Amino acid sequence: MSKIVKATNLKKTYYSGVETPVIRGIDLEVEEGEFVAILGESGSGKSTLLYLLSGIEKADEGEVELLGKRLSSVSDAEMSALRRNGFSFVYQFDNLIENLTAEENIYLPLRLDKKNVAEYKEKFDELVGYLLISHCVKRLPKQLSGGEQQRVALARALITDPKIIFLDEPTGSLDAKMGQQVMDLLKDINENRKVALVMVTHSKAHADYATRQVYISDGAVCDKAD
Numbered sequence: 001m002s003k004i005v006k007a008t009n010l011k012k013t014y015y016s017g018v019e020t021p022v023i024r025g026i027d028l029e030v031e032e033g034e035f036v037a038i039l040g041e042s043g044s045g046k047s048t049l050l051y052l053l054s055g056i057e058k059a060d061e062g063e064v065e066l067l068g069k070r071l072s073s074v075s076d077a078e079m080s081a082l083r084r085n086g087f088s089f090v091y092q093f094d095n096l097i098e099n100l101t102a103e104e105n106i107y108l109p110l111r112l113d114k115k116n117v118a119e120y121k122e123k124f125d126e127l128v129g130y131l132l133i134s135h136c137v138k139r140l141p142k143q144l145s146g147g148e149q150q151r152v153a154l155a156r157a158l159i160t161d162p163k164i165i166f167l168d169e170p171t172g173s174l175d176a177k178m179g180q181q182v183m184d185l186l187k188d189i190n191e192n193r194k195v196a197l198v199m200v201t202h203s204k205a206h207a208d209y210a211t212r213q214v215y216i217s218d219g220a221v222c223d224k225a226d
């Protein structure tokens with residue numbers, strides 16, 4: 001199997017008055033089609049790690065190779081292409097563009113990539129049906145519940161058929177039943193469409209859906225949860 005993510009000795013410090021080392025030398029590899037869960041206490045650096053792996057933030061030290069591209073030396077055009085075709089990101093907060101309807105949000109990555117959205121209608125219907133958001137796709141994000149917004153963000157991440165999806169607590173605002181349903185969908189996508197997933201979660205039960213679990217403590221990979 002080939003490696004889809006290869007991160008070596010990643011380090012990141014934030015400066016906000018005081019220096020806060022947040023990621024302190026992380027190595028992480030993800031194989032094609034793997035499903036990795038990232039666990040750790042609040043503030044341990046999980047979101048920051050996802051930002052570094054996906055190129056949303058730049059590491060101070062170390063290197064990330066994502067889909068064969070070294071993120072430290074990738075051009076803006078290559079990075080845009082990666083974002084449109086290679087990977088998707090589901091954020092922990094503020095997922096959607098507020099002046100676009102749910103439907104427009106879901107189609108946005110295709111429009112940015114100048115795809116003919118009409119060709120994706122069947123896929124769109126399948127995704128919104130599975131995620132139980134068919135009833136609200138014409139609404140703006142502020143007219144949706146938190147859980148509905150999260151599911152719209154998932155649909156948007158899935159519509160482009162990415163090779164890998166980074167998900168930051170995708171079930172954080174869902175109730176138990178919907179959380180399980182989203183996890184079943186993710187498992188299905190991972191197993192049947194071979195999409196690699198790197199998912200941050202606080203739920204041990206949801207982490208059990210993954211093929212591998214990585215624990216983060218104080219900005220470093222550790223052996224086990226406390």
Ligand SMILES: Nc1ncnc2c1ncn2[C@@H]1O[C@H](COP(=O)(O)OP(=O)(O)OP(=O)(O)O)[C@@H](O)[C@H]1O
Nearest residue numbers: 014015016020022041042043044045046047048049
């Ligand atoms: N832009 C920033 N400037 C300064 N410090 C930051 C910044 N972003 C995050 N931090 C700090 O970095 C640390 C790690 O933050 P991060 O968001 O990665 O944690 P997390 O593991 O995702 O936590 P949670 O489970 O609460 O989402 C925290 O101590 C946080 O306060």
Ligand SMILES: [Mg+2]
Nearest residue numbers: 046047092168
């Ligand atoms: Mg976080």
